[in-house]
Amino acid sequence: MDFEPSSEQQMLIDQVRRFVREEIIPLEAKLDPDASELPAEDFKRLTDKTKAMGLFGIDIPKEFGGPDIDIVTRVLLAIEMAQHRAGLYVPCYGTFGGAGLAQIFEANEDQKERYLYPTLRGEKKPFFGLTEPSGGSDPARAIQTKAERKDNGWVLNGAKLFISGADRAQYGIVFARTDASKGRAGITCFIIDSDTPGFHVRRVVHTLRSSSYATELEFKDCWVSDHQVLGEVNKGFAVANARLTRQRIPYAAGCIGVAIAAHEMAIEWAKMRTTFGEKLANRQAVQWMLVDNEIDIRTAKHFTLEAAEKARRELPFRTEAAIAKLTASEGGGRVVDRAMQIHGGMGMTKDLPLERWYREMRIRRVGEGPSEVQRMVIAREILGSNLR
C-alpha cells in the first residue's frame, strides 16, 4: 500500500499544521499547563475559522452534514491536530468539532431527533458508559449493571467507572445486563438522560491526567422507557464492540501526533545543546535514541494508515486496528520518554509539554483496550478463532 499523501491530502495537512502552529500553540503558552479548554471567546473565534476552512465536524458522516473526508485523510489530519500540549486528549481544544458517539448514528428516527441532531448542533453532550468497577477489558462478562423489566420500561441498578464527561453531559449511552444467562448476548444499550431520577454522578476519579477527569456513576432504581433502548434488546454488545474497534484508529493517530511533536523537540534540542564541549546530536547515545524514535513513529504511522485504509475500503480491520493501537500507544510512550531523557532536567518541568504527554501517554496503553487485549485480538487472528 502506498501511504504517500495525495496533493489534496497534503494541502489539508498543511492547512491544519498552520492552524496548530499559528493559532493553538501561541494561545496555549498563556494557559495553565494542564488546561483542557480555551477561553470562550478564543474557542468561538477558532471554531469560526475551522468552519471557514470546511473542516468542522470532520468525523460527522456526509449524510448528517459532515464534510465527507475519508478515514485515511482524517487520520493524517488527526496526527497534525494532536501536535500541541493538550493535543493527545483535546486536539485543538475541540475547535474542529466532534461527531458525538458513533452508536447514536444507528439510533431510530425518534432518538435521532432527540439526541443525534441536538448533539451535532452542539446543544447536547453525551457520555459513553461501558466500564464498571468489575472491569473494563472484558465488558461482555464484567458488566454487572442490571436492567430489569418494569412498567413498560426498564429499571437500571449498578455502577460505572472511568466515565469521561458524565458530569457535564445531557445524556449517555449505557450498557446493562438484561439477561444474566446469555453472557455477551444478554447486554442491552440504553440512552439515559442525565436528569433521569436514579442517575447519579457520584465522584471524580483522579488519574495521572489532571487536565480532565473521569467519573463514577451510580444507577439506583433508574427507570427508563422502552423508547430509550438503542438498537435491539440483548444486542448491545455488538454496538459497544463496533465502537471500540473503530475508535482505536483515531486513538492511535493522536499518539503518533504527540510522538512526532516530542521527537521534533528532541531533535532541535540535540542540535542546540552542548555538553562537555560537544553537541548532544554528535553523541552516539543520543543519535540512537533519535533513531529509535524515528523507527517507532514510522512503524506506528504505517500500521495506523494500513488500518484506516482497510476501514476505508470496508474490509475487516479489527486486527489492523489492534496493531495500530498497540504500536502507537507503546511506541509513542517510548518516544516521549526518550525525548525527556534527551532534554534532561528541563524535560521534567511543566515549562515544556513533555511531562504532560508522558503522563497522558501512559494512560493510552490502557484506554480503549489495554496492550494485552490488543495482543489477544492479534493472537486470535494468527492462531485461529478456536482460541476464543
Add this chain to the structure above:
Amino acid sequence: MSIRLRLDKPWQPLTAETATRLPGQLGVYQIADAKGAVLYIGQAGGRSIFGLRSELLREAEERGPGCQFRVEVNMQYRSRWFELLMVHQADHGALPPDNAKNPPPTLGRLSPA
C-alpha cells in the same frame, strides 16, 4: 478504601505571615470569611511562580484582614479544583460567591453519596 471529597483541614488566618510559610508546591485552596463560610476555591497551577505560597500571598494582599484559608498540596490540582467546586455546589446549591462571579465555562455536577 475511603475517598475524601471535601477539604476539611482546620482554617488558618489569611495573612502574609501565614502565607509565607506555605510550600511552593501546586495544589488547591479555599478562602473563607471569619465564620468559615467559603468565599472562594482556587488553584495554584503550573504557571504560578511559587505555587500555593504565591497564590495565598496574593489573596492575602488583595482581600486584607478577616479571612481564613486552608490548602491541599495536589499535583492533580485541576481535577481536584473542579471536584471541590462541584462538591460545594452539591452541598450548598451554588458556587462560592467569588467563583460565581466568573464560573468555569464547563463545570459539571456531582451528587456525592
